[in-house]
Amino acid sequence: MHLLLVDGSGYIFRAFHALPPLNRKSDGLPVGCVQGFCNMLWKLMEDLKGDDEPTHMAVIFDAKGKTFRDDFYPDYKAQRPPAPEELVPQFPLTRSATRAFNIPSIEMEGWEADDIIATYACKARDAGYKVTVVSSDKDLMQLVEPDGSIRLLDTIPRPGQPPLRWIGMDEVFNKFGVTPDKVIDVQALCGDAVDNVPGVPGIGIKTAAELINTYGDLETLLSRATEIKQNARREKLIANAELARISKRLVTLSQDVPVELDLDALARQPVDPGKLFPFLKAMEFATITKRLAGLLGADPEAWEPDPELAVKQSGPIGFNNEARADARAARAVASGKAEAPLILHAAAEHARIKAIPFRPDHYEIIRDAAHLQRWLDAIYMTGYVATDTETTGLDNQTADLVGISFSIAPGTGAYLPLGHTTGQGDIFGGGAAEGQMDSREALGILRPMFADRSILKIFHNAKYDLGLLARYDVAVNSIDDTLLLSYALDGPQYNTMGELADHWLGVPGTSIKELIGTGKTQITFAQVDLEKAARYAAEDSDMTIRLWHVLKPRLAAENMTTVYETLERPLAPVLGRMESRGINVDRQILARLSGDFAQRAAALEAEAYELAGSNFNLGSPKQLGEILFDRMGLEGGTKTKTGAWATGADVLEDLALKGIPLARTIVDWRQLNKLIGTYTNALPEYINQRTGRVHTTYSQHSVLTGRLSSNDPNLQNIPVRTADGRKIRTAFVAAPGKILISADYSQIELRVLAHIADIGALKDAFEEGLDIHAMTASEMFGVPVEGMPSDVRRRAKAINFGIIYGISAFGLANQLAIPRGEAGDYIKTYFERFPGIKDYMEEQRKRVKADGFVTTIFGRKINFPNANSSHAAERSFVERASINAPIQGSAADIIRRAMIRMEGELKRAKIDADMLLQVHDELIFEVPLGTEAEAMVAIKQVMEGAAEPAVRLSVPIQVDAHAAHNWDEAH
DNA sequence: GCAAGGACGTA
DNA sequence: GTACGTCCTTGCA
Numbered sequence: 001m002h003l004l005l006v007d008g009s010g011y012i013f014r015a016f017h018a019l020p021p022l023n024r025k026s027d028g029l030p031v032g033c034v035q036g037f038c039n040m041l042w043k044l045m046e047d048l049k050g051d052d053e054p055t056h057m058a059v060i061f062d063a064k065g066k067t068f069r070d071d072f073y074p075d076y077k078a079q080r081p082p083a084p085e086e087l088v089p090q091f092p093l094t095r096s097a098t099r100a101f102n103i104p105s106i107e108m109e110g111w112e113a114d115d116i117i118a119t120y121a122c123k124a125r126d127a128g129y130k131v132t133v134v135s136s137d138k139d140l141m142q143l144v145e146p147d148g149s150i151r152l153l154d155t156i157p158r159p160g161q162p163p164l165r166w167i168g169m170d171e172v173f174n175k176f177g178v179t180p181d182k183v184i185d186v187q188a189l190c191g192d193a194v195d196n197v198p199g200v201p202g203i204g205i206k207t208a209a210e211l212i213n214t215y216g217d218l219e220t221l222l223s224r225a226t227e228i229k230q231n232a233r234r235e236k237l238i239a240n241a242e243l244a245r246i247s248k249r250l251v252t253l254s255q256d257v258p259v260e261l262d263l264d265a266l267a268r269q270p271v272d273p274g275k276l277f278p279f280l281k282a283m284e285f286a287t288i289t290k291r292l293a294g295l296l297g298a299d300p301e302a303w304e305p306d307p308e309l310a311v312k313q314s315g316p317i318g319f320n321n322e323a324r325a326d327a328r329a330a331r332a333v334a335s336g337k338a339e340a341p342l343i344l345h346a347a348a349e350h351a352r353i354k355a356i357p358f359r360p361d362h363y364e365i366i367r368d369a370a371h372l373q374r375w376l377d378a379i380y381m382t383g384y385v386a387t388d389t390e391t392t393g394l395d396n397q398t399a400d401l402v403g404i405s406f407s408i409a410p411g412t413g414a415y416l417p418l419g420h421t422t423g424q425g426d427i428f429g430g431g432a433a434e435g436q437m438d439s440r441e442a443l444g445i446l447r448p449m450f451a452d453r454s455i456l457k458i459f460h461n462a463k464y465d466l467g468l469l470a471r472y473d474v475a476v477n478s479i480d481d482t483l484l485l486s487y488a489l490d491g492p493q494y495n496t497m498g499e500l501a502d503h504w505l506g507v508p509g510t511s512i513k514e515l516i517g518t519g520k521t522q523i524t525f526a527q528v529d530l531e532k533a534a535r536y537a538a539e540d541s542d543m544t545i546r547l548w549h550v551l552k553p554r555l556a557a558e559n560m561t562t563v564y565e566t567l568e569r570p571l572a573p574v575l576g577r578m579e580s581r582g583i584n585v586d587r588q589i590l591a592r593l594s595g596d597f598a599q600r601a602a603a604l605e606a607e608a609y610e611l612a613g614s615n616f617n618l619g620s621p622k623q624l625g626e627i628l629f630d631r632m633g634l635e636g637g638t639k640t641k642t643g644a645w646a647t648g649a650d651v652l653e654d655l656a657l658k659g660i661p662l663a664r665t666i667v668d669w670r671q672l673n674k675l676i677g678t679y680t681n682a683l684p685e686y687i688n689q690r691t692g693r694v695h696t697t698y699s700q701h702s703v704l705t706g707r708l709s710s711n712d713p714n715l716q717n718i719p720v721r722t723a724d725g726r727k728i729r730t731a732f733v734a735a736p737g738k739i740l741i742s743a744d745y746s747q748i749e750l751r752v753l754a755h756i757a758d759i760g761a762l763k764d765a766f767e768e769g770l771d772i773h774a775m776t777a778s779e780m781f782g783v784p785v786e787g788m789p790s791d792v793r794r795r796a797k798a799i800n801f802g803i804i805y806g807i808s809a810f811g812l813a814n815q816l817a818i819p820r821g822e823a824g825d826y827i828k829t830y831f832e833r834f835p836g837i838k839d840y841m842e843e844q845r846k847r848v849k850a851d852g853f854v855t856t857i858f859g860r861k862i863n864f865p866n867a868n869s870s871h872a873a874e875r876s877f878v879e880r881a882s883i884n885a886p887i888q889g890s891a892a893d894i895i896r897r898a899m900i901r902m903e904g905e906l907k908r909a910k911i912d913a914d915m916l917l918q919v920h921d922e923l924i925f926e927v928p929l930g931t932e933a934e935a936m937v938a939i940k941q942v943m944e945g946a947a948e949p950a951v952r953l954s955v956p957i958q959v960d961a962h963a964a965h966n967w968d969e970a971h
Numbered sequence: 972g973c974a975a976g977g978a979c980g981t982a
Numbered sequence: 983g984t985a986c987g988t989c990c991t992t993g994c995a
Contacts, residue, residue, distance in 0.1 A: 674988095806983055811983030814983080877983095
């Protein structure tokens with residue numbers, strides 16, 4: 001018979017300092033000690049086989065509250081600081097873990113774990129058991145038996161030491177200088193600062209051992225204290241005899257705790273996969289789950305995560321409330337009213353990480369397979385890794401891989417150089433630099449790690465690395481992204497690694513410019529000196545892991561987990577694939593348009609010179625203003641904020657109406673010139689040599705409201721409003737054998753407004769499929785929809801848009817070219833007809849002033865740090881923006897959800913369709929010719945249902961889809 | 972060579 | 983009145 005007693009509380013406290021901190025991947029719940037605890041439990045079962053295999057087992061914990069020791073010595077453990085914040089949530093989880101392994105979890109109020117352990121150990125010893133106590137607590141060393149019937153076992157992982165360290169007679173003697181039965185006498189004399197056991201002041205462990213070995217035990221020593229020769233020692237012992245006796249009582253473990261379970265009840269039970277896997281999956285311990293599944297011959301997929309412990313998933317109905325609760329909690333945090341351990345935990349993590357110094361000389365350069373394998377082993381041990389690719393350029397569709405860096409903990413870092421060349425600045429590139437692994441071999445080694453779902457890969461801007469690695473056939477599963485964490489938490493406030501490092505870590509990141517220079521003399525990263533490159537690259541990963549440790553716990557603390565998990569992280573790979581696909585652009589159509597536009601622009605230019613009476617640079621607003629308002633002396637000119645003449649299109653239109661033909665000519669010239677410069681001439685330059693297509697880059701983290709932006713080239717502002725502009729869209733064509741589909745949300749923002757502000761009249765109109773602007777006009781002006789003059793509808797439309805933009809009389813007057821007073825009357829009438837809108841606007845104004853942010857219906861936060869600015873114009877601006885942001889942002893969230901779900905749904909419906917572009921309320925697809933009808937049905941379904949189940953909108957969502965060979969006709 | 976300002980393309 | 987990105991000129995280094 002062999003009883004194994006685990007000192008659960010002792011393990012947690014010691015493991016806390018010995019193990020790397022680890023948070024649950026989904027929500028930042030700290031679980032490092034729980035994971036260490038689970039590892040320890042199953043390793044014990046693995047290691048203690050044969051003679052050492054326990055027949056009985058229990059895990060003992062400290063209960064909350066006072067113990068009997070407090071009754072006679074209130075200062076006992078009084079100086080112990082409260083448990084670290086990240087430990088607190090782990091206490092109950094270790095109990096759950098114990099039960100998950102089908103092991104009794106024992107704790108008793110009024111007793112310390114040590115007393116319960118002592119009671120069971122002695123009972124078992126007397127019954128002839130062998131006893132092992134899993135602990136390294138010196139207070140338990142008094143239990144060790146010389147014959148080995150009771151031993152301690154220390155299992156806290158420590159670098160450079162064996163995983164199991166037995167503590168028997170010899171080890172106790174080494175520690176206390178006495179046999180185990182005299183340990184309490186020694187402790188009574190030397191005391192214990194940590195537990196606030198007083199002992200005899202001035203007597204340390206060595207003196208105590210010497211005295212006890214001389215006199216036999218404490219009582220004998222105290223009764224014969226007068227015999228001691230050393231004056232000081234004698235006086236101290238006599239003066240503090242009572243303190244020594246109290247100390248002995250404090251350290252002596254009780255052996256007669258009235259335990260409820262008898263020894264038989266501790267007999268080992270077989271592990272029950274139905275208890276174990278739901279727990280492990282809820283904790284997201286992928287590696288342990290896999291190993292235990294192998295050991296037990298079980299399929300972990302057969303069990304769902306324990307719903308009590310898992311990250312709360314948004315249910316069909318619950319989400320709206322949850323999002324509101326999130327928003328409430330976030331407001332509480334912002335106003336400092338929240339009391340939440342997670343907030344303190346996040347703050348503590350920030351302080352901890354910030355205090356860890358950077359040690360560039362500790363970074364490693366990986367030059368061979370063995371070294372790479374050592375890092376891989378470390379990554380698998382850790383379960384996560386910050387990683388970053390170094391390349392020859394900013395465009396992941398053309399750049400080449402130069403190296404990869406890794407970091408598994410703050411202060412660690414390694415750089416794996418793969419594509420460095422010799423010969424700095426040599427345009428022929430030189431040969432490969434010495435001391436680099438073959439990139440095919442290295443990628444072959446790394447591929448399984450990147451694909452492994454149990455290893456979390458932490459990037460800063462994962463979309464870039466994913467798109468690049470995909471070109472090297474490296475698939476990446478399980479990602480986190482510090483850029484998107486920051487965006488979910490703080491919006492586009494900090495963007496670059498440098499800004500984040502500066503703000504959160506208090507260090508200026510090395511600028512890439514220091515390595516590659518700028519302008520004409522710029523080199524690529526491949527040409528950077530390898531040692532320098534390694535320091536830069538490893539530092540990048542080091543900073544990424546630090547930022548992750550700082551930002552990830554904030555997610556749970558600030559209730560942004562759902563936003564990050566459902567709107568940010570899963571979108572990045574989707575966008576990455578859209579960028580990789582690109583879109584087919586017909587070079588010849590653009591060339592023909594360039595010629596046509598240039599010819600017409602030249603004619604207009606000549607006409608302008610004629611009308612102006614001199615040659616000047618038509619592209620210069622400065623020169624134009626001087627000609628119009630100084631030389632020609634035209635009236636009514638206004639100045640811009642810098643004092644220059646304003647010559648915008650609205651000003652020129654005005655002049656044209658007043659009979660100044662030059663103004664019209666300039667307007668037309670500018671339009672053509674814009675089309676040439678920004679589109680017909682620029683776009684062909686973006687056609688990728690390798691793919692023959694144009695690949696935009698989306699920014700997921702730049703827009704305040706949650707929209708995407710598109711750049712290099714911007715494919716979200718391809719002209720559509722004018723006939724000439726639309727011709728450019730005809731150059732965006734389907735590949736041979738394919739056809740384009742454009743699917744766009746109809747009036748999505750007005751529908752969202754009707755839902756959020758709960759406007760019955762608007763909702764009814766959408767429900768009945770009415771012309772919403774005509775309906776508005778009819779309500780406002782009392783004009784029947786039938787036979788309504790187009791100008792009346794136009795005004796109503798302007799007002800509807802104005803509402804979405806946070807209307808002002810000034811702005812509406814400008815838009816409609818009517819007097820301010822008249823515009824003000826319109827707005828008044830509107831608010832009278834739709835009082836709910838006014839309430840909504842007031843609510844947002846109030847919110848932004850009180851909280852500094854507003855939220856979308858999915859819980860996304862939009863920050864306005866200037867909400868209480870002393871500048872009136874700035875304040876008004878914030879008010880308008882805070883009215884617009886929830887509307888624009890909720891619509892943006894809806895299309896994000898559609899995009900995230902789209903690929904999976906199309907695949908499920910066995911529809912072959914590639915999502916290529918997003919233009920805020922529109923998605924462009926490329927599908928095989930002939931399949932467009934069924935594709936459109938499926939696409940519409942996903943888009944129209946995108947808000948659900950998270951939010952059940954109270955207005956119908958309508959999507960219009962068209963298929964055609966080019967984008968102009970499909971739109 | 973770079974930043975700022977003006978102008979203008981989109982939703 | 984909201985939210986963006988790009989091109990061109992201008993002015994300064």
